[in-house]
Amino acid sequence: MTPVARPFSHAIDRLRAVWLRPTRQRLALAKLLFDGCDRHISAEQLHGAALAANIRVSLATVYNTLHQFTEAGLLREIVVDAGRSYFDTNVSLHHHYFYEKSGQLVDLSGDMIHMEGIPLHSPDGRRVSRVDVIVRVDG
Amino acid sequence: MTPVARPFSHAIDRLRAVWLRPTRQRLALAKLLFDGCDRHISAEQLHGAALAANIRVSLATVYNTLHQFTEAGLLREIVVDAGRSYFDTNVSLHHHYFYEKSGQLVDLSGDMIHMEGIPLHSPDGRRVSRVDVIVRVDG
């Protein structure tokens, strides 16, 4: 209930906060993405969802928007496969199960796994931007 | 020094051990891959290396061979980017730094990071096939 926990209930406020012009397309996509549920969605899936909701938006714009949101910290990109990446609306610290067969991605709470010894810098002193843990499941 | 630590010094023995016919192409690629150094190599890079070494082999065969070796446990596939995957000749337990800018992959010794709480099964009881940890570095 603190302002930090749920800072921007409205899509337009989220966009303003990260200095992205609230255009029709970005607003519509933001509303689809940030509806309160955590999502793991691909660009194609979001494009499909937009069309299904009668929002005319090109696939190129979906890609642009997803990358802009990711850069702004509203989304986190998760690469599971050569040639498949998902965008996660939950940007808090957590990890993932990945079901190789179905391609499904499932959250693994961040405090379930304790990691020690993870470096904050690379061997040559550069900053670690993030640590991805993917638990791969056969079935 | 135990037989297990360095079981197959010769490429041909490695192939026999995993029931892959030692064809000219597979032998040549195995020699390039398992020369004693740990490598993180992409299919294109290996193809280039083969051509440079005057080994005529098609890209399709390089892909087939890499996947067969991976399935046989001689290699480990590491996906870092949508549309880029590397094959690691070091199949022992360890993790990786990934330099986003250069695309370089660097080993992170397995016992540097201690992880606790990593599940052996998925929430619905399926076996975890492996856990990938990628420490992403900006520069």
Next chain:
DNA sequence: CGCTAGTCTGTAATCGTTCTTATTTAAGAG
């Protein structure tokens, strides 16, 4: 309203990878 930088569209291009089909080859039998 009119201007301008930023954004969007539709399509073509690109990239890494996989598929397909004809050809070649390893390896065992005779």
Next chain:
DNA sequence: CTCTTAAATAAGAACGATTACAGACTAGCG
């Protein structure tokens, strides 16, 4: 050594996800 056959390879077409491009559109401002 030759024959036979299943397995492996070559070459390029096909593929799917993503990116690039050039022109049209629009938000925000005066």
